[in-house]
Amino acid sequence: MIRRTVCAAGRALSASRRCFSGEGVPVDVPEGAAGPPHIAKEASLYVHWPYCLKRCSYCNFNKYIPKESNDHIMTTCLQRETETLLQLSQVSRITSVFFGGGTPSLAPPSTIAAVLKIISKHVNLPDDAEVTLEVNPTPAGMSKLKDYCRAGVSRFSIGVQSLQDEDLKNLGRDHSSHDALQTIEEARRLCPGRVSVDIIFGRPRQTVESWERELSELLRVCDDHVSLYQLTLERGTQLFKQVQSGRVTVPAEDVMAQMYQHARETLQQHGFLQYEVSNFAKHNSVSHHNMSYWKGRQYIGVGPGAHGRFVPLGEDGVLREARTQTLEPDVWIYEVQKRGHGTRRRIQLGYLELLEEVLVMGMRMTRGIYHKHWELFSPHVGLHEAFGASVEVQDLLQSGKLILDDRGLRCSWEGLALLDSILPALLVELERQILPRLSDGRITKTSNPH
Structure with missing residues (x-):
């Protein structure tokens, strides 16, 4: 499964969204501000717009079909929750903002401007900060692109998903391939080099040959960034029920693996x-917002169902807190109006849990995890000490799927395609190395640098 990575060792860690020649050289991405990422005074910020006009057959994201427009109330509440969580997080700088959903391109451009204004009022939001908006490539979405740019958006992520009209219809999308191509063209005109295109493979009745043709067509029109997702059958969705009943078939796993390798x-x-x-980029047009997730940095989640990871105000000794906002928009609105935020769940991450997240997210990158980066979170147990003694990990190293060297830990080109089967071995070994040290006091909750 490429879109979501399910982690073993008895837990599932949410991964909320390489080019190697042999071992290869990864895309060079600046490390940003110095200092331990779990307590840094900077963070990225995610804003969730929960509404869609319809529900796609494959989607189980937190989205709702609005009964009536409440744009003004949503805007006010998004501003207020942003303000509250910025104050609780103690951050002084927001490095990137991502408006996701749902369908955030249904939100008025004035909402985007209002949220960015409240961020700038309380913390430093650099003029060149990456501000991304997910766009549904309908004529209505395209017509507002210029206004979104004026509101402060500097990057578009376009949910093309397919260039086959019949597939778009079966997936429940409300745009055509013509709509998608026009939207890409307009977005590239407004934000050249800063337009990402999302596409799904492994769709019902899709073949390797049809995928090759579609990918060739996409590459003729896309900008400098492509996000490639394998279709995942999510329980409770219409597509899941159709496949379970035998009314719809999807490509076999080996066929989807072939599609993925061909695309790479x-x-x-x-x-x-x-x-x-x-994720794939030309001219180093990477998603800096998503890179902050994969590097284990702090992020603030605003809006119904959003997730966050930061150290709250006054929480001495806390390594990091996982926060989840209330899912239902109407209930979330009530809670924000009543107490300034709609946080439904707060979980203090333990030392092992924090390292698990750093491991799972870091291994998604072709660069993997550098030694110095790992030491920011685990100053007492290095990568060699954590994983070098494992027989199973040694097998992965010997087979060339995994690389552990002076630079750090990462998957090879072949290994990255098998990440889901590699992570369980790493997680089991991490637990085996860390738990005894926690229990006998060699590592304490406060031994991580602050």
């Missing part, structure tokens, strides 16, 4: 460097 090779031939399991 084709994108490489066209100058796209793979820098993460599902």
Whole structure:
């Protein structure tokens, strides 16, 4: 499964969204501000717009069909929750903002401007900060692109998903391939080099041959970033029920693996460097917002169902807190109006849990995890000490799927395609190395640098 990585060792860690020649050289991404990422005074910020006009057959994201427009109330509440969580997080700088959903391109441009204004009022939001908006490529979405740019958006992520009209219809999408191509063209005109295209493979009745043709067509029109997702059958969705009942069939796992490998090779031939399991960029046009997730940095989640990771105000000794906002928009609105935020769940991450997240997210990148980066979170147990003694990990190293050297820990080109089968071995070994040290006091909750 490429879109979501399910982690073993008795837990599932949410991974909320390479180009190697042999071992290869990954895309060079600046490290940013110095200092331990779990307590840094900077963070990225995610804003969730929960509404859609319809529900796609494959989607189980937190989205709702609105009964009536409440744009003004949503805008006010998004501003207020942003303000509250910024104050609780103690951050002084927001490095990137991502408006996701749902369908955030249904939100008025004035909402985007209002949220960005409240961020700038309380913390430093650099003029060149990456501000991304997910766009549904309908004529209505395209017509507002210029206004979104004026509101402060500097990057578009376009949910093309397919260039086959019949597939779009079966997936429940409300745009056509013509709509998608026009939207890409307009977005590239407004934000050249800063337009990402999302596409799904492994769709019902899709073949390797039809996928090759579609990918070639996409590469003729796309900009400098492509996000490539394998279709995942999510329980409770219409598509899941159709496949379970036998009314619809999807390609076999080996066929989807072939599609993925073909896409990687084709994108490489066209100058796209793979820098993460599902993401490819030319001219270093990586998603800096998503990179902050994969590097284990702090992020603030605003809006119904949003997730966050930061150290709250006054929480001495806390390594990091996982926060989840209330899912239902109406209830979330009530809670924000009543107490300034709609946080439904707060979980203090333990030392092992924090390292698990750093491991799972870091291994998604082609660069993997550098020694110095790991030491920021685990100053007492290095990568060699954590994983070097494992027989199973040694087998992965010997087979060439995994690389552990002076630079750090990462998957090879072949290994990255098998990440889901590699992570369980790493997680089991991490637990085996860390738990005894926690229990006998060699590592304490406060031994991580602050």
